[in-house]
Amino acid sequence: MYENIRYSLNNLKNNKLFELAVVTVIIISALEIGAKTFSLPDGAMSFTNILDVFITVFFLFEISIRFIADEDKKSFFKKGWNIFDTLVVAVSLIPINDSEMALLARLVRVFRVLRMVSVVPELRVLINSLIKALPQLGYVILLMFIIFYIYAAFGSFIFKDINPELWGDIAISMLTLFRIMTFEDWTDIQYETMEVYPMSWIFYLTFIFFTAFAFLNMVIGIVVNVMEDEHAKVRQEKEAADNNPTIEDLHKEIQELKQLIKEQGKG
Template sequence: MFESLQSRLVKLKDNRVFEFAVVAVIIISALEIGAKTYELPASAMSLTALLDVFITVFFLLEISIRFLADDDKRHFFKKGWNIFDTLVVVISLIPVQDSEMALLARLVRVFRVLRMVSVVPELRVLINSLLKALPQLGYVLLLMFIIFYIYAAIGSYIFADINPDLWGDIAISMLTLFRIMTFEDWTDIQYETMDVYGWSWLYYMSFIFLTAFAFLNMVIGIVVNVMEQEHARERLLKNPEDKQPTIADLHNEIIALKALLQQQSSSAASAVDDKKTPAAD
């Protein structure tokens, strides 16, 4: 009986209508959260309260269906997205009346919008790619911090007398350099220092080239590369027969092709020798 119920729950979980319903409820939840930030009449507040109860109960049923439909329930909570969804649902059950946990419950209800990421596979791929790219990005960010620190120290030593609000110490200088890197009115800062030091444009040009052009493009390249790997992994999980060839597979194919070409060339050479032999007699 339980197996029959589980099969029905699996069909319900994989049903496109059910998936669209979950997405629709998440969107309604986002709209309800946004509506509460306005001054609403009493009738509208009571309606949002009822809507909040409906959303909470729906999410509780949805996470229960996913848990019961899972074949390996012992490993259900070993997946990060399942843990996140469960925590959001459980904490949403906390009453939002005047209590010490009311603020936490309201904040968690805001995070219900993030459930869109766990529901839509494409969004999960994006988040997983960003998380997996963090170790590689760490070295790029460390090198960028070193460049920031060096330029901030130089700017603080040279330009502090021109504008202490922007170059007073190394911390303020790093904030100013971040503003320059994002191109937020950076020309005003440059022209201010160029009135005193005409060569200071070299300082800004070199910094922008290293950060805005070189390092940021490196960050984008790393993220794109990890995203391609994540998309390939997702395709392989969905269609195992569409496995992409590895370098070892390509190497073996090249060796087999070379052996085939050598065999064909040797066969052609022996055929030519056979034709020449009667002529020589």
């Protein structure tokens, strides 16, 4: 009896229409959160409150289906996305009104939008790739910080008297360099210092080359390599799953055999 229920819930979980319904509810949840940031009439506020209850109940229903349909329930909460979804659903059960936890409940409801990542496999691959790339990116960020620090110290010593608001100390200089790296009106800063130091353009061009070009390409290269490895891993897992039949596949074959035997018996 339990296996039949689990089998039915697993089919529901893997049903494309059900997945589409989950994505639709997540989108509605995002729109509902955005709507609450505006001043709404009482009728609209009542509707959004009812909608919030529906969304919370639906997410609770969906996570329950996933848990019951899972073959290895002991490993269900060993997966990061399952833990994230469960926490979001659990905290969403906190009443928003007349509660000391109201602010926390509202903030967590914002994270329900991130459930889109856990539902769409392609988005999960992207996030997993970024997380796995962090150790390698850490060294690039450390090297970039060293470059920032050197140029900020140099800029503070040389350009401080020209514009203290941009080069007053090393902290302000690093913020200015970040502005330059993002190309936010950096030519205005360059021309201002060039009036005193005509060759100061070398300072800006070399900094932009190291940060905006060299380091940015290094970051992109690392992320792309990790994403390729992650996609290859997903393909291997899919091939292994296709070659190794699951309990649901065996259950389906048994049902088909029973149906075949039943039809032959009638014949």
